[in-house]
Amino acid sequence: MIELFLVFLIFGLLGIVLLFMNALLGPKRTNLIKESPFECGSPYLQKDINPFPIKFYLVAFLFLLFDIEVVFFFPWAIVFQEMTKTGLIIMGAYLTVLILGFLYAWKTGAFEWD
Helix, strand or coil, rough: HHHHHHHHHHHHHHHHHHHHHHHCCCCCCCCCHHCCCCEECCCCCCHHHHCCCHHHHHHHHHHHHHHHHHCCCCHHHCCCCCHHHHHHHHHHHHHHHHHHHHHHHHHHHCCCCC
């Protein structure tokens, strides 16, 4: 218990010392250009910036989601011969949820690219 208190004390003091050193040794002059907001290295709200449509992010997110879920098939395939009926029922429920999610995304038009 004392070790945990000692760790919190040391790192708490280290944080305070670093904040103090930043205020003491850090830059004092402000710069208008450095303090202005920017977006992806371009000036804020520049007219020539065309953002990606939300559809791109939705398709990328769905790809990652289903790709990660499919990774769980590899351990299942390795132990398929030794699996009991309970394991098959659990994997069937997993497949059902995966397929229903896929069908819902397909039905709502998430995979259509305009």
